[in-house]
Amino acid sequence: MQHIAIIGNGISGVTCARYIRKQNSDVKISIISGETSHFFSRTALMYIYMGHMKFEHTKPYEDSFWKKNGIELIHKYVTKVDTDNKSLLFEDDINLNYDKLILACGSKSNFFGWEGQDLKGVQGLYSFQDLQEMENNTTNVQHAVIVGGGLIGIEMAEMLRSRNIDVTFLVREGGFWRNVLAEQEAKLIERHIKEHHVELLMNTELDKIVDDGTGAVKSVITKDGKEIPCRFVGITAGVSPNISFLKDSKIETNRGILINEYFETNTADVYAIGDCAEFNTPVEGRRPLEQVWYTGRMHGQTLAQTICGTKTAYKPGPWFNSAKFFDIEYQNYGMIPADPAPNHEVFYWEDTTSKIALRANFDKASKKLIGLNVFGLRLRHELFDTWLKKGTSVEEVLVHLPDANFDPEFYKHYELDIINAYNQQYGTNLAPKKKSWKRILNNLKKLQNA
Numbered sequence: 156m157q158h159i160a161i162i163g164n165g166i167s168g169v170t171c172a173r174y175i176r177k178q179n180s181d182v183k184i185s186i187i188s189g190e191t192s193h194f195f196s197r198t199a200l201m202y203i204y205m206g207h208m209k210f211e212h213t214k215p216y217e218d219s220f221w222k223k224n225g226i227e228l229i230h231k232y233v234t235k236v237d238t239d240n241k242s243l244l245f246e247d248d249i250n251l252n253y254d255k256l257i258l259a260c261g262s263k264s265n266f267f268g269w270e271g272q273d274l275k276g277v278q279g280l281y282s283f284q285d286l287q288e289m290e291n292n293t294t295n296v297q298h299a300v301i302v303g304g305g306l307i308g309i310e311m312a313e314m315l316r317s318r319n320i321d322v323t324f325l326v327r328e329g330g331f332w333r334n335v336l337a338e339q340e341a342k343l344i345e346r347h348i349k350e351h352h353v354e355l356l357m358n359t360e361l362d363k364i365v366d367d368g369t370g371a372v373k374s375v376i377t378k379d380g381k382e383i384p385c386r387f388v389g390i391t392a393g394v395s396p397n398i399s400f401l402k403d404s405k406i407e408t409n410r411g412i413l414i415n416e417y418f419e420t421n422t423a424d425v426y427a428i429g430d431c432a433e434f435n436t437p438v439e440g441r442r443p444l445e446q447v448w449y450t451g452r453m454h455g456q457t458l459a460q461t462i463c464g465t466k467t468a469y470k471p472g473p474w475f476n477s478a479k480f481f482d483i484e485y486q487n488y489g490m491i492p493a494d495p496a497p498n499h500e501v502f503y504w505e506d507t508t509s510k511i512a513l514r515a516n517f518d519k520a521s522k523k524l525i526g527l528n529v530f531g532l533r534l535r536h537e538l539f540d541t542w543l544k545k546g547t548s549v550e551e552v553l554v555h556l557p558d559a560n561f562d563p564e565f566y567k568h569y570e571l572d573i574i575n576a577y578n579q580q581y582g583t584n585l586a587p588k589k590k591s592w593k594r595i596l597n598n599l600k601k602l603q604n605a
Contacts, residue, residue: 157182159462160243160253162233164188165197166448167429168259170455171462176224178463184225185251187243189232191283193218198448200286201310205317210283236404238422255424255462258401258412259455262394262430262446264307271364276372277388280311289314293387296320300375300385302361303392304331306478311389312353313481323354323383325361325375337493339503340528343512344480351481364388394446396431409433411444416468418458426462428454438471440490447476473543474526475536483510488539489526491516499525502549504576506531506569513573517549524549532569533561553577554588 159175161168164186172184186194195213202208221228229251235244236256243251264279266272276292279285289311293299299315301308304326315322328334330341331348348355360378367373374384396411407413407421411433418426429451433443445451453471460467476487491514495501500519505512511531517524523546527539538559542552552559556570570587578585 157254158252159184159255159257160251161186161257161259162188162243163259163261163429163431164191164194164228165259165261165429165451166194167261167451167455168257169194170452171257171259171428171459172226172455173224174456174459175462176226178459180225183227185227185229185253187229187231187233187251189230189246192228192230193221195283197281200280200283201314204286204289204314232400234400236401236406236425238405238425241424256426257458257462258398258406258420258425258427258431259429259451260397260400260431263397264390265393265395266390267392269361269363271366271372272390274364274366274372274388275370276386277364277390279390279394280307281394289389293318293320296386298323298383298385299387299389300325300383301389301391302375303390304328304333305391305393306332307394308389308391309348309480311391312348313351315387315389316351316353320387321352321354323356323385324348325359325377326355326357327360329358331355331357333493335493336528337495337501337503337514339505340512340514340530343505343510343530344483347481347483347510394430396433396444398431417461417466418454418469426458428458434469438469441471441474449475473540475540480530483530484533486529486532486534486536487526488528488534488536489516489524489543491526491528502577502580504573506572511569513569515549515552521546522548522550524552527552534559535561550577550583550585554585557587557589 159182161172168186172186175184193214196215199208199213203210231245233243234246241253243253262281264281278288278292280289298321300323301311302325312322312324330338331345333341345355362376362378364372365374365376372386372388374382375388376382398408398412401408405422406425411431412420412427413435414420414427414432415435418428418432420427430446437443450471457467457469473488474490478485495516498519499516502515514528515524516526524542553574556573574585574587577583
């Protein structure tokens with residue numbers, strides 16, 4: 156019986172295992188992880204800390220699911236991969252042989268060699284072990300410092316504030332998440348962060364972390380010489396592929412594990428998916444590393460087709476991402492640079508009485524929609540996927556915004572305000588179309604047939 160070994164029990168590895176099993180009942184599948192014994196929702200870690208959930212609530216499947224579906228779970232860390240002999244070495248010196256190997260080993264927090272980064276009370280936030288460490292490190296803490304202005308940093312700030320811990324946020328850029336968000340959007344999020352009583356220090360970099368004399372953190376010192384007393388330091392300066400255990404293997408790596416469009420590495424019968432995978436030639440408009448939940452799931456689904464005999468290239472379609480900044484939900488459709496390209500036009504609307512905003516980038520000549528950012532609105536991903544694939548104009552998208560409204564019964568409608576702002580800026584006379592389920596279904600059918 157062919158043995159497929161998957162290192163990593165996150166969304167990529169588990170999705171791949173599930174889709175292989177759906178198509179083939181005759182192979183042996185082993186999922187290996189030293190992090191946890193069962194798959195869990197990584198995005199829900201913060202809610203365990205905040206008291207909204209228990210760990211068992213983050214398991215998408217019952218514990219009986221794995222045996223029922225013939226998927227073996229191995230709760231161990233892999234220390235070495237021997238591709239010549241198709242063998243994995245575990246930390247307890249036991250070996251496991253495989254026929255095909257899928258690397259879905261995820262990410263780890265970035266540390267950049269700061270003095271004091273190994274002190275007690277200094278940590279990142281990615282794994283379940285990080286959550287447990289944070290629980291211990293923040294007991295009786297009054298003040299914390301977070302280093303790095305990304306999505307993990309904002310999650311950590313919300314977690315700490317839920318326990319009334321004072322937070323100072325160090326962001327080296329001049330605007331929050333400014334490498335992703337346009338200036339107006341960054342300012343919107345900055346105001347919201349401050350409303351949650353977080354001290355936000357822009358253009359501020361960490362220099363070193365100070366020892367209290369017992370091996371624990373006492374304070375941080377910034378590069379401009381400011382000392383900030385604290386007993387906890389959250390390092391959230393991005394993540395990088397968790398591939399150190401491959402350093403003595405023959406598998407080619409760069410920042411991540413190098414792969415082609417079929418997720419194949421340079422080594423026969425070895426594949427990589429998810430956060431740890433780096434495309435040699437990225438899909439047009441995409442980055443070599445795709446470290447978000449929904450692409451990890453797509454990686455797993457696509458590779459399962461190849462493993463089961465139908466060689467399938469990765470064709471993900473338009474980019475999508477979503478996140479949350481305290482109370483503001485964020486969705487992104489299409490690749491939108493923080494600063495627009497010369498041939499891009501930008502339409503930006505923001506509700507002055509709330510935390511609702513929309514930004515559309517479109518081609519100046521054709522008015523074809525390039526991408527959309529929305530804050531505080533829930534819109535239908537499937538429709539924007541269709542519109543972006545079709546090259547729909549920004550004006551057609553705006554007049555059909557009622558179709559994209561995900562929860563029209565639960566919140567105020569902003570379509571008319573958005574279109575009026577566009578009309579005022581561009582001298583047009585657009586009006587929103589009445590919501591049409593027939594039109595929505597036709598658009599979804601076009602997507603399915605694309």
